[in-house]
Amino acid sequence: MLLEEWKADRDGWWLAAYEFDYLREPKGSARKAHHLHPLYGRDDVCHAHCEDPHPTHRHYRDVQVTLLEAADEFVRLHTAGDLRCADLFPLSV
Numbered sequence: 001m002l003l004e005e006w007k008a009d010r011d012g013w014w015l016a017a018y019e020f021d022y023l024r025e026p027k028g029s030a031r032k033a034h035h036l037h038p039l040y041g042r043d044d045v046c047h048a049h050c051e052d053p054h055p056t057h058r059h060y061r062d063v064q065v066t067l068l069e070a071a072d073e074f075v076r077l078h079t080a081g082d083l084r085c086a087d088l089f090p091l092s093v
Contacts, residue, residue, distance in 0.1 A: 020070035050085035
């Protein structure tokens with residue numbers, strides 16, 4: 001699932017939020033996501049979600065990615081058939 005929310009003001013269009021999610025079937029077997037939206041009462045927090053068979057954290061640190069970068073990563077994850085969250089850093093609030 002690849003969703004972007006764009007907003008316009010007098011200076012032009014800007015990316016307001018995004019949710020790029022990779023969900024492997026059967027549901028719950030693996031998930032990787034890149035999100036940009038308000039979180040924990042803060043505006044526009046870049047964060048990742050990662051769920052392998054035994055997730056340890058709800059949110060992880062991330063950098064802003066584009067739709068094409070996320071799609072490329074998700075294709076690689078699907079092709080490799082392996083998703084590991086152990087190398088990600090938990091998002092501290």
